[in-house]
């Protein structure tokens with residue numbers, strides 16, 4: 475039987491996070507809609523109508539200020555600023571839907587793990603088990619300062635710290651409260667049995683957290699764990715922790731190689747290859763015919779803003795490419811931010827001279843996402859190729875205009891995928907984890923490290 479695909483809508487609580495300049499496009503309603511709760515509830519209903527797994531929310535906490543050494547361009551061109559907090563829109567969307575999941579980006583570099591555990595447990599309760607966490611270590615230079623923190627860790631140390639961070643949240647989510655701790659015994663006048671609630675007494679290199687967790691066990695306990703870093707250290711982190719990896723490969727051949735490596739790394743980490751879903755980012759422009767889709771793409775291009783595109787790219791690379799001598803090869807530069815994107819452009823085309831103009835032209839719409847433009851049949855053909863040839867499990871869809879690009883996908887592409895047996899026709903269960911791993915799988919797989927000692931921070935005694 476043909477493999478079915480998972481679908482997330484990839485977005486951010488901001489004007490438009492990846493297609494710079496589209497705020498001017500009359501088809502874009504996120505321009506001011508992003509700060510209106512009804513915009514979000516309507517989008518969530520649309521995605522649930524299309525049986526999407528989740529709405530996937532990116533997030534940042536600083537400005538894209540690398541390009542030309544200033545945040546001026548980013549602010550002028552609405553490069554992820556202004557924006558809002560993704561965690562606050564989730565419960566409103568959950569109230570408007572019954573099955574759609576919500577994957578929320580949250581950084582281990584800014585927020586303490588105790589706070590993160592409480593926040594995601596609360597969201598998991600309020601959504602009835604439909605929340606996921608995209609664990610990121612982040613990359614914007616000025617964000618740390620906004621939290622009163624110093625930029626003193628190397629890229630890999632941020633991941634080392636994140637490993638211990640995960641150990642703390644796992645203890646809080648999985649080990650602090652026993653399933654039957656809440657007794658609500660009116661006869662004995664006891665709400666919670668204190669013998670079934672445990673401190674975690676975590677003492678490590680980076681964190682000391684006594685606990686216990688503030689929240690009783692939520693439907694999934696641990697939210698579905700996503701991860702998005704693609705460096706070597708990021709992949710090692712993903713192999714250990716992630717249940718879904720969000721990647722952006724420029725083409726199918728590059729993805730195929732990487733997916734194989736990731737699945738092997740997961741097995742080496744003591745898990746089963748089926749414990750992880752690999753989700754590729756794609757930008758889709760669909761219309762009833764190929765010709766109409768191409769016309770749409772041309773119109774979208776006319777709204778693009780090259781300066782905004784470059785501000786976005788330089789923030790990801792941590793390199794001000796406006797200051798590089800002509801002819802400099804990007805991968806010879808020191809990448810200070812997202813290491814996993816270092817070889818991206820030579821992977822797209824090793825022979826091309828990646829000048830400022832070439833980069834901004836390539837990223838003009840949908841940034842670095844591979845673009846799929848065409849009729850519903852053409853889009854479905856291409857998505858099937860990614861699934862069959864690269865062995866990815868699904869897609870984070872970027873819509874160039876929002877929410878219209880998502881509703882077009884739901885109305886035109888989803889029925890075609892269903893006709894081909896490539897998409898579900900109803901949800902599998904009530905939680906996000908069941909959407910990914912099947913009915914009955916509300917909790918983490920037993921091979922997940924949340925249940926094991928994570929050296930060098932072994933889980934402390936449950937009773938203390």
Ligand SMILES: Cc1cc2nc3c(=O)[nH]c(=O)nc-3n(C[C@H](O)[C@H](O)[C@H](O)COP(=O)(O)O)c2cc1C
Pocket residue numbers: 531532533534579581609610611612613629702703704705706707708709720721722755811812813814815
């Ligand atoms: C596809 C993708 C999406 C990402 N989304 C975010 C995000 O929304 N917020 C954020 O702080 N970091 C995001 N990151 C970067 C992560 O913070 C990542 O943990 C960090 O940059 C290290 O990545 P690396 O392992 O590739 O160097 C993203 C990275 C990729 C590749």
